[in-house]
Amino acid sequence: MPSLSDFDLDELHRFAADIACEAGAYLRDQQLARTRAGGASGHLDRSIEIKENAADIVTHADMHSEQLITNAIKQRYPTHKIIGEESYSAGQDKRFLLDDDPTWIIDPLDGTVNFVHLFPTCCVSVGFCVNKVPVVGAIFAPLLSGLHPTNASGALYSGAKSLGAWSTPPWAHAVPLPYIPPQPLPADAPKGCLFTAEWGKARSDAPGSNLVKKSTSFINMAAEVGGRGGKGGMVHGVRSLGSAALDLVYVATGAVDIFWEGGCWEWDVCAGMIIIAEAGGRVVPSQPPSEAYLTDRSLAIPDAGIGSRLYLAVRACAGTEGETExxxxxxxxxxxxxxxxxLDYVRPE
Amino acid sequence: MPSLSDFDLDELHRFAADIACEAGAYLRDQQLARTRAGGASGHLDRSIEIKENAADIVTHADMHSEQLITNAIKQRYPTHKIIGEESYSAGQDKRFLLDDDPTWIIDPLDGTVNFVHLFPTCCVSVGFCVNKVPVVGAIFAPLLSGLHPTNASGALYSGAKSLGAWSTPPWAHAVPLPYIPPQPLPADAPKGCLFTAEWGKARSDAPGSNLVKKSTSFINMAAEVGGRGGKGGMVHGVRSLGSAALDLVYVATGAVDIFWEGGCWEWDVCAGMIIIAEAGGRVVPSQPPSEAYLTDRSLAIPDAGIGSRLYLAVRACAGTEGETExxxxxxxxxxxxxxxxxLDYVRPE
Incomplete structure (x- = not known):
């Protein structure tokens, strides 16, 4: 197994942030070229026609963004492995390919449905793993802005193992995550919590399908306390953005208390997992390893495996007199x- | 009844945009003051402590934003009426107070739950009605950015009757809405559509409750074609942002095809209604006036009443050979x- 001390995490962090921003800027230019106003200048130019249909645009943008990132990695770190959403998905199956070697796991365009529709919640996600654990991550959303205004367009969130997590990284104007110091968890949580979840692509309504299980879970989380046979969670709000990477980012900022998800892949979560970890949050399995975990507090809740497809992220909490963080x-x-x-999401061995 | 020609809509439009941006900048400053990085400069200052709880912060911010807007209106247009979400909600009941007089309808902070949690989808919504119809609107989201980069922080969307709708208004760098020329509607719509809807505050899970009806509707829209007894809509994605005003904005941009909602109020929709109308979209009742409307195409579908609490917004469509827009x-x-x-949302007579 490689040793983490062999890696310059600060340098890797800067590199990840740079290429995420570069690929995101390319994606924004692609979007602007589709609009009536056209071009990066933002000036009105009605002469620009839409020459490709939406599916062509997204495929082209996705592929080019991935190529841009993988070329940069190959040049800078020729010995590192790369798992990219686009090239990976084009393969025969979806086996879990990550091993202990230093590996970049990238989603060149997370939230492709949003991108097609010109909806702003899409991003580039660049993560780096050693020994199957994410240690560097950068997520850049070209059509959003961070809480703190900067001169640059888009919002960058990033982190590196033992160094920290930021919106706007240290070499610009350091804004550490979470935005506000961790708050204690209310006694009646999830009441009062902001909850994000995604409907996903599995849309069969057969009994026991993931759509049925997900929607049942959403309703439980939303319903008043005492409702749904005691499962009512009365969360403060239910949000769906259509981008798991951004859902994870908002857990890291502290805006979202809970993100519960099944069905996404390692490229959707790799960068977000390290950003959350460095912001004091946790990413654990979306369901207990066994039902005993629901009641037996002596059982240590494990971290989610990066390739598990089942994730539950919770924000950083402050400890109180009777309860640690x-x-x-x-x-x-x-x-x-x-x-x-x-949920039932599996993958080939 | 006043005549619309008595009003300088261009001037009213600029005024609405100005005060929405001014109130939004105030809201952003309030958020920044809560963060560890503090202050508008974005520089790290860990000395800033959180002195109020989240509920205090939002009440204070909401009230101050409304005061800022109403003071500006009273000074500039002393004869106009004002309906504001904060002052209105503080009253005994929620009767529909709008009459034919020129009236500003404002939501000084839409998406208060998001604001409390530092989640970015919140905004200021400023609308102006004559004869009970919105004719000017401006929505400013201080923590988001528009598609087209500008030097200013935040995203402004605005419109005025017969003049047009814009993201970034004509006096800056005109970006007309929708972003791309209206596209034809797919033959199998709502398949392929981006659908937004909100879970809202009604959380009873009793049979026939609005929560049950809403979640049933969401599942129908999401499920595969042929599922749910033929009601499966297989929309491309389901999104929930927690701000009706922003949902309407994204219909106007063309990003969202469908926004279906019950339970919000005139201050949530006033500005969005005119922005959508000027962008070629429609806002109609969330449910048919009678079941005959489902099949009888000779029945003209009416516009939604601004105080009806039941809204369905659809984007601009291009006509085809066999079908007008x-x-x-x-x-x-x-x-x-x-x-x-x-849905069952009523209001006092």
Missing amino acids: REAQDRLVREVWRRTER | REAQDRLVREVWRRTER
Whole structure:
């Protein structure tokens, strides 16, 4: 197994942020070229016609963004492996290919449906793993802005193992994550929590399908306390953005308390996992390893495997007199597990 | 009844945009003051402590934003009436107070739950009505950016009757809405459509409750074609932002094809209604005036009443050889009506 101390995480962090921003700027230019106003200048030019249909545009943009990132990696780190969403998905199956070697896991365009529709919640996600654990991550959303205004367009979120997590990284105007110091978890959580979840692509309505299980879980989380046979969570709000990478980012900022998801892949979560970890949050399995975990507090809740396709992210919590930070997060995890269904997402061995 | 020609809509439009931006900048400053990085400069200052709880912050910000806007209106247009979300909600009941007089309808902070959580989808919404119809509107989202980069922080969307609708208004760098020329509506819509909807505040899970009806409708829209007893809509994606005003904005840009909502109020929709109308979209009732409207194409689909609390917004459509723009929108409206439940939101007479 490689040793983490062999890697210059600060340098890798800068590199990840740079290429995420570069690919994101390319994606924005592609969007602008589709609009009536045209071009990066933002000036009105009605002469620009839409020459490709939406599916062509997204395929082209996705592929080019991935090529841009992989070329940069190959030039700078020729010995590193690369797992990219586009090239990977084009393969025969979706086996879990990550091993202990230093590996970049990239999603050149997360939120492709949004991108097609010119909806702003899409991003580039660039993560780097050693020994199957994400240690560097950068997520750049070209059509959003961060909380803190900068001169640059788009919003960058990034982090590196033991160094920290930021919106606007240290070499610009450091804005550490979470935005505000971690708050204690309310005694009646998930009540009062902001909850994000995604409807996803599995749309069969057969009994026991993932769509049915997901929607049942959403309703449980939303319903008043006492409702749904005691499963009502009365969360403060339910949000769906159509981008798992951005859902994870908002957990890292502290805006979102809970992100519960099944069905996405390692390229959707790799960068977000390290950003959340460095911001004091946790990413654990979306369902308990066994039902005993719901009640037995002596069982340590594990981290989610990066390729597990089942993720539950919770924000950083402050400890209180009777509860450590980690105990508060464990409590929130169990409360979510109790209200959500067990999803069926598998992958080839 | 006042005559619309008595009003300088261009001047009213500039004024609405100015005060929406001014109130939005104030809201952003309030958010920044809560963060660890502090202040508008974005520089790290860990000395800033959070002195109020989230509820205090939002109440204070909401009230101050409304005061800022109403003071500006009273000074510039002393004869105009004002309906503001904050002052209105503080009253005894929620009767519909709008009459034919020139009236500003404002939501000084739409998406308050998001604001509390530092989630970026919140905005200021400033609308102006004559004869109970919105004729000027401006929506400013201080924590988002528009598609076209500008030097200013935040995203402004605005419009005025017969003048047009814009992201970044004509006096800056005109970006007309929708972003791309209206596209034809697919033959199998709502398949392929981006659908936004909100879970809202009604969380009873009793049979026939609005929560049950809403979630049933969401599942119908999401499920595969042929599913849900023929009601499966297989929309491209389901999104929830927690701000009706922004949902309407994204319909106006063309990003969102369908926004279906019950329960919000005139201040949530006033500005968005005129922006959508000027961008070629439609806002109609979320449910048919009678079931005959589902099949009888000779029945003209009415516009939604601004105080009706039940809204369905659809984007601008291009006509095709066999179908006018309006017929395409009518078709989409009927397809949504067929898949969604009849909600129960009333208001005092």
